[in-house]
Amino acid sequence: MANRLLRIAALVELASLVLLLTNLATVHWAPVASLLGPVHGCAYLFVIGATIQVTGDLRTRLLAAVPGIGGLLVIRRLRHGPAPAAGVEMYR
Template sequence: MSAVRVLRIGAGVEAASLVLLLLNLLTVHAKPLSSLLGPLHGTAYLVVIAATWMLPATASTTSTTSTASTASTASTASTPSTGTRWRALVPGIGGLLVLRRVEKASARPNP
């Protein structure tokens, strides 16, 4: 299973479980439902973070050339950009933010 597919599943579970947790909190506040959804949401959050770190290089990263001015980008050429990784840390919607950034980056033409 690819990292992007794991990320899509994790992002969906993360967002859906957050919505269900908030609905439960605003309505009946059933303790068994909270006990089930809380750990599910936390696990999905961790899966999204791990899947983001496992993503292959995307178009959002800078490609390297042989010039000395771009030598600093050589270490980031095989990983997602730092901004993508930081977005994964946003609780609740981080996975959706990462997916949007990855899809936008893959839609750009490669130079």
């Protein structure tokens, strides 16, 4: 359930950021910015909170703090698993 909510929040965060930047680059309507700004902020905070709930991995949690694409990076990392640390060889 948390993974599904994380996916939804990540997509809302990215879409709202794209719409905010598009609005800023074109007509810059204040009502659009005043509506989408809080939506983006809430989605951003929700992504961070959901990531903290889903995983204890520090690097994954730090990825969630990247504005706009952090949620998508977290989902990708959770799907593929964290990479081994640099300089550490994997033995079978």
